[in-house]
Amino acid sequence: MKFYLALWFAKLMGIAINLVSKDRGTNLPGEKALTIDPNFVKHFKNIDYSRVIFITGTNGKSSTTNLITHILKQNGKKIVSNLEGANLLGGIATILAKEASLSGKIKADYYVFETDERYLPLIYAQLPAENMLITNLQKDQVQRNGDPDFIIRKLKEVVNPKMTLILNNEEPRSRFFEEIARRSIYYGVSRHDESFTKGADYPTQACPKCHHDMSFDYYNVDSIGAFHCDFCGFASKKTPDYPITDLNFSEQTFKLKDVNFHMPYDLPFMFYNYAGSLAVCEEICGIAPAAAAKAFENFKNIGGRFEVLTYKNKTIKYMRIKQENPDTLQSALNIMASDQSKKMVALGLYVVNDFVPHYINTFYAFDCDFKPVVDSNVERYLCFSEHVSYDTANRLIYDGVAKEAITIMDSDDINEIFAEIDKAETDNIYLITWISTFEKMKKFIEGGQG
Amino acid sequence: MEQTIKVGWLFNNMFNLHGDRGNLLAIRAEGERRGYRVEVEPINLDTASFDPMNFDFLFCPPGEIEHFEVVAAYLEPHRKELMDYIETRPMLVTGTTVALFGETIARDDQSTIRGLGIIEVETRENHAVYGDDLYYSCQYNGKEMEIIGSQIQMIDLEIKEESPFGRLKYGYGNNGKTKVEGIISGKGIFTNTLGPVLVCNPWLTEEIINLIEANKHWPVWEEPRDNTLELESLKTKIAHINKKETRLKNISER
Structure with missing residues (x-):
């Protein structure tokens, strides 16, 4: 009987959530059902x-x-x-x-x-x-x-x-x-x-x-x-x-x-x-x-890791990486490096904030080879994001980038990021940052700022 | 003739978890800044003859516990040599691998692994992982300094008869219950600080190289490194620590 109660409750809850937003409710009905019947899925x-x-x-x-x-x-x-x-x-x-x-x-x-x-x-x-x-x-x-x-x-x-x-x-x-x-x-x-x-x-x-x-x-x-x-x-x-x-x-x-x-x-x-x-x-x-x-x-992939934005006369190529995961960062770097045309590289590695305590971890960047990017005609680097920008810049320096070629911004301020992008002569911008900053940048452009 | 610093990188492929190669880049960069040739030699299970005294600096990165038994068996014949080595020469052991140099490792599945017994530390594998920032003060080669880094704690340490390496300002440290971080035994640093600790804290790297110079009777380099970038990084990380939410017991209450 517990199973039926849990099932009907989850169905009703799913319908209710769906009325509010079609994008929500992928977890909650099931979680609640499991509190009613801990073996819900088994039944x-x-x-x-x-x-x-x-x-x-x-x-x-x-x-x-x-x-x-x-x-x-x-x-x-x-x-x-x-x-x-x-x-x-x-x-x-x-x-x-x-x-x-x-x-x-x-x-x-x-x-x-x-x-x-x-x-x-x-x-x-x-x-x-x-x-x-x-x-x-x-x-x-x-x-x-x-x-x-x-x-x-x-x-x-x-x-x-x-x-x-x-x-x-x-x-x-x-x-x-x-x-x-x-x-x-x-x-x-x-x-x-x-x-x-x-x-x-x-x-x-x-x-x-x-x-x-x-x-x-x-x-x-x-x-x-x-x-x-x-x-x-x-x-x-x-x-x-x-x-x-x-x-x-x-x-x-x-x-x-x-x-x-x-x-x-x-x-x-x-x-x-x-x-x-x-x-x-x-x-x-x-x-x-x-x-x-x-x-x-x-085939259209849901939630892919690559997105392109147009900002003024520039193309911003966004690559989403997984924090604390060198493999996705290396894949993003390889994509950048395969483009030999002049580019600006904006790196916004960020504080890991999945749960408390939030903490600083950029050390996976040392597993990744930045040299191909460094050798791929980069006009300027922007290292941004509060508390980690210096570490990100240091990673580049250890692969041979001159300190003078890097703008270090200890901030996640969208206006400041775009101000730096504005300064670039190239229209080819590569961006790595977390989804939240990217979404804000997207809204900034959609709001007519571009 | 060019003066050479020889670095031994212990189990570089097997113990490869947190961008630890950054430490080698830091040692190499600082050595080369001072005009030395820096040679890095990997030591692994296939290395036929390992003599610690052939090296000026040894680095042993953090690794998965499942490899510890074979590594302990490999290093066991060199136990005494390693103990002699750290009396005068610098060695850096980080993360989980600290346990390998301790006595017994009690695993979460109730099994045990016998460590090398080079440091008098009891260790216990945790059921869950704890990751956080780590900030402490310490002294190395006679110099007081602050160290900033991160910690992914899978094994708790209980010091028996050793001196702690650091005095915690923030972080979990050896087991979340004490005010101390890591162990220092002779010139050997055994720390929970992960990843490129020598990149983030070049003042420690400088002291390691100073010690190598002294051991080799070379004149100690006097032109200090420009650490502006790392000091800015330290400052912003301290600001992050000071404002962040934590569930750790306050250091003063431990």
Whole structure:
């Protein structure tokens, strides 16, 4: 009876919230339902766990979930998914409550859920998915997660011999889980024009099998690429099950299993999301690459990390990074560096303010190679954001930027930021900052200031 | 002949969590500013012969606890040499790895790992992670200084018979209950301060190089570094600490 009360309450609450705003209510109804019935998610009927797919990992969860859902829907499948990125138990409870009948029955072909890696054991305890894609396991949100092994231990609580895993072939920590699962499917990306290497003084990582040092032949995304351990032989497969090949940036195309695909986004981290999605669609849902290809023609990613604004006669290219996450910062730097035209670089790393205590952490910037940006025709640098701007400037100085080439602004004042952008001779502005400052900048422009 | 500073970077690939290579950049930059050649040599499980006394400075960054047993086994034959080393020469050990140099590490899953026992410290892995700013005063190579940085605490430290490195002005420090931060043993610094601590606090870097110069009987460099940028950074970070919300027990009440 508790389940029905919780379900009806969540449904009513969802409807009420939806009347106020369609963008809200992705978590709250489920959270409230879980307070009424702590096993709320477990009590839904008709869910075939062999048709439940978890998408977890550090980076790329949302985009991969979005793309899988899009491909499956385009192929006529009924999908239940938490597309709004509400990836904790409350978010999953909310979407299940919304999709269920008043008696708690759900009809769907597949359930595709983005799941926060830290809360995976809690989610799995109520929804024992038999399929899981791990995007990658990287350094991320250290104030919560500490180190990658902290997350690996969470995943070890969940991965079991009954599971099918879809694994990133070129990411050693994810690959390590092949030892536990019943079946592992590997996806990967071949070397392409934007693959890169880093200097010998950039550390790699220890082999998850034998603790000895790993080597990377190249990176497709920071910390992801063809790897090998000379000591125990653990290495990325030369030919994974789902390899993306023939990446053509000028024609925006790639191939997978001899099928030609349109590339909706030409950002290197997206290629792994494409490969992983295609692996899930064929292996778990029976949608072959040829049938999936059509869906790439009209795929729009929700909450992407790249946005372009026009301000006066200037183009501001905004790249959203995840704080405390060197891999997303490195990806953003690589995009900047690939543009050899004159540019201004505005860096607004910021105080980490996810929860109390807020704290200052820019140290992940030392994992990233700024040299390619420094060598890419930068007219001037702006380091802004209160309390961290000096550290950001110092990072640039340690990669050879003259102090005089940097404007340091210990502030997040939008007017001051735009005043500096106004001073730039170039119309090509690259911006990295947190979403809140970016949204304010966007409003500033939309308010006619541009 | 060019004068050379030799730096040993312990387990650089295995212990690589918080942009720790910044510390090597800082040592290299300060050494080169003084006209020295700075050689950095990684030490890892495949290093056939490791003799600490071949180095002028050793740096051991923070790492994941799951690697500690193999590293402890590798370093065990060098335990006495490392103890002798820190009597006179500078070593910096940061974050979780401090526990590796201590006695027993009690893990959250109730298992234990035997540390090297180079410093008399008991350590316990925490169930949850605690991350915050860290601000303290300390003395190194005879110079009083303030250190600013960040801390991601996964292991609490309990000092038995050692001297603390810093006196907390703000932060969690060794375990959130005392007024102290880290350990100093001889010239070895064992601190919870993470990331590029030597970049953010060049006054400590200068003292490490001063000590190397003294150990090598080179004249101590007299032209001070221009630390304006880092002092501005320190000032704004102190302002951030002074106004921020915290759930830590006030230092004076500990």
